[in-house]
Every structure is written in structure tokens, then in C-alpha cells.
Amino acid sequence: MALRSVLTGVGSYLPERVVTNAELAKRVDTSDEWIVERTGIRERHIAADDQRTSDLACEASVKALQAAGRDAKDIDLVIVATATPDLTFPATAARVQAELGVTQGAAFDLQAVCSGFVFALATADNFLVRGQAKAALVIGAETFSRIVDWEDRGTCVLFGDGAGAVVIEAREDAGDRGVISTFLRTDGRMHDLLYVDGGPSQTQSVGKLKMVGNAVFRQAVEHISGAMLEACARANVALDEVDWFVPHQANQRILDGVSRKLGIDVDKVVSTVALHGNTSAASVPLALDVATRDGRIKKGDLVLMEALGGGLTWGAALVRV
Numbered sequence: 001m002a003l004r005s006v007l008t009g010v011g012s013y014l015p016e017r018v019v020t021n022a023e024l025a026k027r028v029d030t031s032d033e034w035i036v037e038r039t040g041i042r043e044r045h046i047a048a049d050d051q052r053t054s055d056l057a058c059e060a061s062v063k064a065l066q067a068a069g070r071d072a073k074d075i076d077l078v079i080v081a082t083a084t085p086d087l088t089f090p091a092t093a094a095r096v097q098a099e100l101g102v103t104q105g106a107a108f109d110l111q112a113v114c115s116g117f118v119f120a121l122a123t124a125d126n127f128l129v130r131g132q133a134k135a136a137l138v139i140g141a142e143t144f145s146r147i148v149d150w151e152d153r154g155t156c157v158l159f160g161d162g163a164g165a166v167v168i169e170a171r172e173d174a175g176d177r178g179v180i181s182t183f184l185r186t187d188g189r190m191h192d193l194l195y196v197d198g199g200p201s202q203t204q205s206v207g208k209l210k211m212v213g214n215a216v217f218r219q220a221v222e223h224i225s226g227a228m229l230e231a232c233a234r235a236n237v238a239l240d241e242v243d244w245f246v247p248h249q250a251n252q253r254i255l256d257g258v259s260r261k262l263g264i265d266v267d268k269v270v271s272t273v274a275l276h277g278n279t280s281a282a283s284v285p286l287a288l289d290v291a292t293r294d295g296r297i298k299k300g301d302l303v304l305m306e307a308l309g310g311g312l313t314w315g316a317a318l319v320r321v
């Protein structure tokens, strides 16, 4: 029987500190009204000064392992999707592996910005179905508060910190559960629409986030819709067979635009953007965890995850959970 990658547990973590729109309006020329109307965001969580991306990743991973009924020693692959690593090297995943007590297999970071979790899930799926690993922790973890320009009202209101993680395991007896199809795409010609203006080889600094917001917005609606249709087509699944849509949480208007374009019932779209903001690679597993723990997403449901981020990168993953 063919191996399939089955999602057996999900967990997430948000730092304690909550920053409201009203608080941001004291720092930059903005208002709660503008932010809510243009983005749907009301508040976001911000990591404490001594919290690293790996700390957030470990908190989420412990919960995912508990949900899966697994121990760190069962894991033989750790992938951390992040654009905000602890250090330039080694990989944040190496620290996460050690902190959790995972002592076998490989651990590495994956950089696809906000699409990172979908890219990491597709990567782990390939390892598992080829028999190169048995059980993977796939994590999206970010501290975007560290790379946001807190003087730039066009970007600082959008982002938050957090982490989400899933355990996925190679199974021969999965039935119809598991990762069914994935679709990934990068178009480097749109590099300058969304980037950080620092890095080891170019500036020897960390840099700050730069974005052409309205251009990214237009690309997002078009490419996210396309990726969702492509992932479904690859699996011969109609969009209306999907039980839950779990999108990257960039902006409520992007979520609504995609739903309108594809004729999706908004009640099937999981939205956490109001309370989390855009947590980049963490947003999809965070939303998946929220909707799993509140009982909306149940075992056996068909879930479509999708994202677009810097690169530009975009993709989708269709999973029967």
C-alpha cells in the first residue's frame, strides 16, 4: 500500500502581550477605524523582548505533539518555516529540535515568507511518502515585530507574532485521510513588491520590511484563487466538496475577495486576522489550530490551506485531516 502523510496533531502559541489598534494609533498617524475598515485587524500579539522565534515554535510544537499523542522521540524530521530566524545560522529548526529533545533525522528552516507553512507541508509530504522520514513536525513561527518598521503606518499595523505546528506521519493504513495534493509557485520577478532591506550578504544587517501594499493585494487575490483551483484540480476535487478553507491571514479584504471570486461560502473560511494580524508563516497553522480546537474542523474533513507571500511565493495544500 502506498504511504500517505496524515496530519495527526496541531498546536499553536501566541505571545502574551496584546497590542490593540488604539495603542498603535499613539505611535503612528492611524486609527482603529482605518485599520479595521482596510484590513479587518483589531489586535495582534507581540513577543516579549527575550522571546525568540524558536521559543514560540517550541511552545506550539509541544501542543501539537500532545494533540497527536506523540513524544519528541517519535519525530525524525523538523521543518521550521520562518522569515525571522533566531540567527543568520544555524537554522532555527536545529535549536527547536534540541529544545524539544528530538534526537534523530534532519532539521532545517524553509524560507518562503508568508507561504512558508504551505511550502514546508508540501516538503514534509514528499519526505514522508518517499519513506525518508516517519513523523515530521512542520512549524510556522515568526517574530515579524523585529523586522517591521514601527514608524511606517502602511506596514506596522498589519503584522503580529506567533507560531503554529502540525505533526504529520507516514501511514499505509490512512484510508482517504492525508495530504491529497499540493501546489507551489514562486515568481522572483515580483521580488521588490515585498522584501526586507537587509541581510547578511547585501547589507550585513537585519533590515526592515518594505511593501507595495496595493500591488501585493492585487497579486494575492489572483494567485491565491489560482492556487486553490490548481490544488483541487490535481486531486480531481470540486471546490464545493471542500469543508474548510484555511487561508493565510493577511487581510480580511483579501479573504473576502478570494471568496467572492470563487463563489465560496464565507462561513467555510476560517478567519483569525482580527485577533492575530498577519503572522506570516505562522498564520495558517494558527488558524488551523483555532478551528480544530473550537470543534469546527473535525477528523475526516477536507481542508484547503492557501497562502501568498514575499518572493512572490504562493501555494495551496488540500488535506483530509
Ligand code: ACO
Pocket (backbone or CB within 6 Å): 029, 030, 031, 034, 035, 038, 039, 113, 114, 115, 153, 154, 155, 157, 194, 211, 212, 213, 214, 215, 216, 217, 220, 250, 251, 254, 278, 280, 308, 309, 310
Ligand atoms: N492608517 C491610516 N492611513 C494609512 C495607513 C494607516 N495605517 N496606511 C496607509 N495609509 C494611507 C496611505 O498613506 C494612503 O494615503 P494617501 O491616499 O494620502 O496617499 C491611503 O491610506 C491609501 O493607501 P493604500 O496603500 O492605497 O491603501 P489600501 O487600501 O491598499 O490598504 C493595505 C493598504 C492594508 C496595506 C493593503 O494594500 C493590503 O493589505 N495589502 C496586502 C498586504 C499583504 O497582504 N501583505 C502581506 C503579504 S504576505 C507576506 O509575505 C508578508
